[in-house]
Structure formats: C-alpha cells, structure tokens
Amino acid sequence: EDQVTQSPEALRLQEGESSSLNCSYTVSGLRGLFWYRQDPGKGPEFLFTLYSAGEEKEKERLKATLTKKESFLHITAPKPEDSATYLCAVQGGYNFNKFYFGSGTKLNVKP
Amino acid sequence: DAGVIQSPRHEVTEMGQEVTLRCKPISGHDYLFWYRQTMMRGLELLIYFNNNVPIDDSGMPEDRFSAKMPNASFSTLKIQPSEPRDSAVYFCASSLEGSGSPSDEQYFGPGTRLTVT
Numbered sequence: 001e002d003q004v005t006q007s008p009e010a011l012r013l014q015e016g017e018s019s020s021l022n023c024s025y026t027v028s029g030l031r032g033l034f035w036y037r038q039d040p041g042k043g044p045e046f047l048f049t050l051y052s053a054g055e056e057k058e059k060e061r062l063k064a065t066l067t068k069k070e071s072f073l074h075i076t077a078p079k080p081e082d083s084a085t086y087l088c089a090v091q092g093g094y095n096f097n098k099f100y101f102g103s104g105t106k107l108n109v110k111p
Numbered sequence: 112d113a114g115v116i117q118s119p120r121h122e123v124t125e126m127g128q129e130v131t132l133r134c135k136p137i138s139g140h141d142y143l144f145w146y147r148q149t150m151m152r153g154l155e156l157l158i159y160f161n162n163n164v165p166i167d168d169s170g171m172p173e174d175r176f177s178a179k180m181p182n183a184s185f186s187t188l189k190i191q192p193s194e195p196r197d198s199a200v201y202f203c204a205s206s207l208e209g210s211g212s213p214s215d216e217q218y219f220g221p222g223t224r225l226t227v228t
Contacts, residue, residue: 034217043219043222045219046216046217046218101154
C-alpha cells in the first residue's frame with residue numbers, strides 16, 4: 001500500500017538543540033518528495049522538493065535529505081520561530097500523478 | 112502578487128444545503144489543487160487541474176463533491192448536499208510547471224473553514 005509516515009508526531013526542543021524529523025514512504029514511482037511548514041490557522045508553506053536519492057537541499061537552519069525509502073528534515077540550532085507543524089508529501093504511484101501526505105510532526109521550540 | 116485567494120474564509124451551513132467554495136490562483140500558474148484538512152485525516156488532496164483540465168480527482172470523497180475550473184483564474188468546489196462530516200478546512204493551492212514536478216512550490220491560500228451543522 002502506498003503511504004507516507006512521519007515521526008515523531010510531536011517534538012519538543014530547547015532553543016539551539018538540533019534534531020531531525022523523519023518521513024518514510026512506500027510509494028512506488030517516486031516523482032518528488034516535498035516538505036511543507038504549517039503554522040496554526042494558515043495554509044502550508046512550501047519548503048523543499050527532492051527528486052532523487054542522495055539529493056540534499058538547505059534553507060537557513062533547515063536541511064532536507066532523501067534516500068530511497070525516507071527523507072529527513074534536519075533542524076540545526078532551532079529558534080522558537082521554527083515552531084510549526086512540518087508536513088511531508090510524496091508524488092508518485094502507478095501513474096506518477098498521485099499525492100500522499102504524512103500526518104505531520106508538530107515541533108515546539110522553547111526559548 | 113496577492114497570492115492565492117479563497118472565499119469565503121468561513122462558512123457555516125446546515126446539513127443538506129449546497130456549499131460553494133471559490134479560489135483564484137496566482138496569475139500565470141498552470142496547476143490548481145483543492146485540499147481538505149481535518150484533525151482526524153490530516154491533509155488530503157481532493158482534485159487537481161492542469162491548464163483547467165482535471166488530472167486526478169480520485170481524492171474526491173463522493174458524488175456530493177464536484178469541482179470546476181472554467182478559466183485559468185477561477186475554480187469552485189461544490190458540496191451538494193452538505194453533511195456534518197464535511198466540516199473541515201478546505202485549501203486551494205496553485206503552482207507553476209517548471210523543469211521538475213508540477214507540484215513544485217505549491218502556494219496555498221488561507222483556507223475556508225467549513226462548518227456543517
């Protein structure tokens with residue numbers, strides 16, 4: 001069954017405490033893997049797209065990596081403003097046109 | 112650019128009534144997506160269009176849901192008749208086809224919070 005699983009469901013960090021969020025997928029025909037950030041009461045905000053295993057992308061304190069089975073979102077020295085829900089999505093499936101979303105990781109960074 | 116515009120922002124209706132949600136994508140974007148988000152099911156893709164043509168509507172829950180895109184600057188999502196389990200936040204998003212995936216850099220609207228009593 002094609003699906004995307006994110007872990008942990010929730011993560012509490014102290015400001016400056018680096019960590020990683022995981023997104024594992026069992027979707028055939030991967031066309032792209034996407035990371036979004038969502039703040040309460042708002043729509044998701046695009047962060048990264050990764051297309052092939054070994055690819056990495058960075059933006060400020062965030063770095064996304066991709067393997068054949070999972071992706072990691074590394075957060076280096078997080079700040080309270082990084083607190084949000086981080087969503088992972090995969091495009092793929094038998095016709096490469098399906099989208100599968102994970103349930104998200106709620107990150108709380110305390111000062 | 113004003114970004115993706117959705118209306119109304121909030122909608123409260125009674126079970127059995129017709130509900131129409133509206134979306135104006137970012138000018139020049141080729142793709143338009145409709146999503147639904149609930150606490151129980153998370154974010155779900157309902158349907159998406161490319162150049163006004165529906166590409167995948169397999170996420171549409173049932174026949175009570177329908178979506179149209181009559182032109183490049185407007186789309187509607189209609190629920191008829193509405194039921195309490197349709198209560199959710201509905202997001203519209205748009206993107207510009209580039210060298211990668213059509214869902215590269217999707218820009219989401221602020222959402223419509225629908226409550227069906």
